[in-house]
Amino acid sequence: MKIVFATNNAHKLDEVRQVVGNSFDIVSLRECGITEDIPENEPTLEGNALSKARYIYARTGLDCFADDTGLEVDALGGEPGVRSARYATDGHDDEANKRLLLERLSGTENRAAQFRTAVALILDGEEYLFEGIVRGAIATEQHGEGGFGYDPLFYPEGGDRTFAQMSGEEKNAISHRGRAVRKLAEFLQEKI
Secondary structure, eight states: OEEEESOOOHHHHHHHHHHHGGGSEEEOTGGGTOOSOOOOOOSSHHHHHHHHHHHHHHHHOSOEEEEEEEEEEGGGTTOEETTGGGSSSSSOOHHHHHHHHHHHHTTOSOOEEEEEEEEEEEETTEEEEEEEEEEEEEOSSOOOSSSSTTGGGEEETTOSSOGGGSOHHHHHHHSHHHHHHHHHHHHHHHHO
16 A cells, blocks of 8 residues: 655654555655655644645645644743744754754753654545654753754653664664554554
8 A cells, every 4th residue: 555654754754664564665755756845834743744745645635644743841831832844943953953942941840751653644535633642851961863843851760771872673662653653553464
């Protein structure tokens, strides 16, 4: 089964392909000839995921799914949340985002947070939503070289390493995106 994943982010694409395995042919936007940025103007992760999936479905007519992920920090009232990728700037500047997060948490003892992913699927014209959450805490400085985004700052609950200190397989086994994509894959397996 061929299904379009609404991303050109190589890291996300690799993560999803690892989780799904060979059961499905996951195709990127670039592989479908779509190179423009898809607007993410909705106030929620679910809204952005649905909006992106609808955009791709309208353009290609192919079964597709899209995700949106946010880091939600308790002490910051859920920030950066839906604006995680654009927290410090309108561009996707991971380093600036991490600096701003650490600055805003400076001197704060409560560093509890969660990563949350919403995945929207359009299959045969029907829409479905899946969610994955992992609780954890924000480090006081970056640790690790792997992953992307806020991974060097996030310790998953019960862990002593950040996502950036884990292998891709280790992270996918417990991550928010891994959890949401496993729900998606299980649903697709039932449908085929």
